Amino acid sequence: MFSTLIDQFWSLTLSGIALGFIYVLISLGYTMVYGVLRMINFANSEIFMFGTFATIVISRDFLGNVDGTKSLPLPKLILTITLCLLGSMLVSGLVAVFVELVAYRRLRARGTNKLATLISAIGISIVLSEFMRIITNSRPTLNPRVLEKKSLFEIAGASFRMDTVLTIIFAAVLFVVLDRFVKFSRLGRAIRAVSMNEDASKLMGVDLNKVISATFLIGGLMSGAAAFFYTLTYENTKFNVGFTLGLAAFTAAVIGGIGNIRGAFFGGLSLGLVEVYASSILGTEWKSVTVFIILVLVLVLKPNGIFGEAVQQTRA
C-alpha cells in the first residue's frame, strides 16, 4: 500500500509541487475575490474552464499546431507559449469581469443578502459550463501537444520534465508579481483598503465598482494562467474540468486562510502534495473524496486556516 509512495517519493513530490502551483494560481482567484467581497466566487471554476478552451483554440486554430506527434521548433514554441498564456489569461480575466457584472453588481447595488448573491453566482456558473457543454457536444477537447515531455534532468529519481519546469517557474514568477502588485501599486492598495473596510475606503474616495471589477480581473488572470499550465500538462479539457480543480483550489485557499494571498501559496502547495501522496496510497479514484475530507476537517478544526482570518466570525 505504501510501497508506491516510498519508491517514487521524490517523483511524486515533484508532480505534487507542479499540481500545487496550478492550485495556487486558481486559489488566488478565490482568495482575491473573497478578500474584497467576503464571498466565494462560485464561478471561478468556470472562469478557469474558459481559459483551458482559450489555450486550445489559440494553439490549435490560430497557430495551426495540429500535428501533436512531435515537439514544436523553438521559435514557434516560444510564440505558442506566450500567445496561449496571454490569451488564456485575457479570456479568463474577461469572463471574470463579465461574471461580476452579471451576477454580482446589481445585487450588490441593491444590498441584498448573501444567500441571493450566492445563488446568483451558482446560476452564472451553471450557465457558463452548460454553454460550453452545448457548443462542444459534451466531448472532451484535445490539446495538440506543443512540447515534448522529455526529461530535462533528474534529481533523486524525480525527472524534471519541460512542462513541470515551465509550470513551476512561471507560476512562481506570477505569484511574486501579484504579491508585489497588491502590496505596492495604487490599485493594490485600493484592493487592500476595500478588503479591510468597504465603507471607510469608499469614504476615502475609492471607486468601489472599479476596484471590485479589477479584483475579479486579476483573479481571472491568475486562473487563466493556471488554465494554460493545466492544458499544457494534461493536454485535454472538458466543459466540467473546472469542477474538481475549482473545489481543490478552493480547499487550498481555505487551508491557507481564505482572503490571504500568501496563504493561498502555502495552501496550494500543501494540497498538491497531500493529494498526490494520498492518491498513491488510496488510488486516484478517491482523490476528490480526500480533498473534500481535508476541506471539511480544515473548516471544522481550524476554520481560519493557517494565515487567515476567522471564518466563523466573518459573517458569511
Added chain:
Amino acid sequence: MKLLNRLREGNLRDWGASFWEQSSPTKRKVIATSLIGFAALAPFMGFGLLDTPVSDYGAVLVYPVGMFILMALGLNIVVGKSGLLDLGYVAFFAIGAYTMAILGTRTSLNTWEIMPIGIALAMLAGLILGLPALRLRGDYLAIVTLGFGEIVRISALNTREIGGPNGIANVPVPPSIGPIKFSLNDQKAFFWVVLIMILLTIWMIRRLSVRRAGRAWEAIRQDEDVAELMGVHTLKYKLWSFSLGAAVGGAAGVLYASKTLFIAPEMFTLNVSILILACVVFGGMGNIWGVVLGAAILAYLPERIRFISDARLLVFGLALVITMNFRPDGLLPRKKREKAIVKSTQDGI
C-alpha cells in the same frame, strides 16, 4: 382586473393568504378537497395539449414533475425556511434510492417497509453531515454540502459491492394496494403516491411553521446571531431543519428507485441539487405554494418544449440568475409579514 393589479403589485401570495384566512372552515374544506381532487386527476388531463413529445405524459407527471415538487418542498425547509444553502441535497435522494435498491434486491422487504428505513438513513446522514457542517455559515456551508453530495456519489461509484458505476438493476416495484397496481407502463399509481407524499410534506411544513421549530427557523433565517442571543438553540433547530429536509429527500429517493427499477451513481450528480435549488428559488424561497408552482413549471417545461430539454440546465441556471437579479423573492414571494427586514449595511443571511 383585481387579480391583475395584485400581480402587478407583486404579491399574489398575500392575496391568497388573506382569501384563505377570510374563508369559513367549510369553505376551506371545499377549496382544499377540490384542489386535491384536481391534482389527483392530473394524469387524465393530457388531452394532447399537455402531452410531452419526448416521454410519456403520465411518466413525466411522476418524474420529474411530482418528484421535483416533493424534493423542492424538502429543500425548501432547509433553504427557504431556515436560510441554509444546501448544495448536496442529492445525497439524501441517493441514500434513499440506494437503500431501496439494496434492500429491495437482497431482502424480501417491499417498498413500503423500506420507506421508513430509507427515511431514517437519510435523516441519519443529515445529522452526520449537519453536526460539523452546520457550525459554518453561508458560502462555507454551501461548499461543504456540495462536497458531501459528491462524496456520496463517488463512494457509490467506487464501491463494487453496490454495483459501482453499473448501479443496481431489477429494483422491485411496490406491491399493489387493493386494485391499484404499480407498473412501469402505467404510472398513475406512482403519481398518486407522490401526490400523497407531497400533501404529507406540505401538511408537516405547515404544522411545523406555526410551532416552535418554525419560529426558530424564521429567527435563524433573519439573523442567526440575534436568534442565538434570544435563546434559540440554533444548532439544534438547524439540525432539525437539515434532517427533516433529508427525510423528504430520502423518501423521494426510495420511491424513485422503486419507480425507475434501475439506479446508477450518474443519476445523482450535483446537477440534481442545482435543479432542485432552482425550483425553490424560482418559485419563491420559503413559500410552499411558490415552491410547488416553481418546481412544476421548471420540471414540466423542458419536457414539453423539446428545444429546452437539451439545454435544461442552461435554462435552470438562467432562471437562478434572472430570478435573483430581478425578482429575488421568486414567482410567489413569501407573505409580507414573514419577510425579514434586512439592513443593506449588514450582510446577514
